[in-house]
Amino acid sequence: MACRISELILDCADPELLAAFWCEVLGYVELGREPDGGIEIGPPGVGFGGPLPTLILSPTADPRPAKLPLHLDVSPTDRDQDAELARLLALGAKPADVGQSGEESWHVLADLEGNVFCLLRTRIPAV
Known part of the structure; x- marks a missing residue:
């Protein structure tokens, strides 16, 4: 179980x-x-x-801590990563710098209150 x-x-x-x-x-x-x-x-x-x-x-x-110990990863379901990134940015997400090298296959973003989440490259089926 x-x-x-x-x-x-x-x-x-x-x-x-x-x-x-x-x-x-x-x-x-x-x-x-x-x-x-x-x-x-x-x-x-x-x-x-x-x-x-x-x-x-x-x-x-x-008050919010500087960096949460947990974050969400999201994956596109019906478009490629670039198109989904454009959609998320249009919704108000902002690019976030958490020390990434720039070689990652994912994008680090922040929501409207600064909570960090990652947009992964791999498309997955919608449930």
Whole structure:
């Protein structure tokens, strides 16, 4: 028997802003709202417990650490890496420098609150 990741929680200053951003990036929809102002997003028609984890944008006023010890990697599903990079930048993602050499096959980006994530090269099937 094993565990499976069912939810990812991201503390943030503006759950509305990040929920909209990550819904566009991942093709997710809003699934629900928490009493504390958090917003859960996930795959349309599936929700919690499906094959993909949901993402909860949880409001916090705590200062953010300089670099989170965990980041997300995303892969394009219906276009090549260059086209997906252009789409993510148009959504407001920004290039981020975490000390990469420039020879990597992935792009390091930051979301609208500066949370770092990577866009990988390999296209994978949409679930």
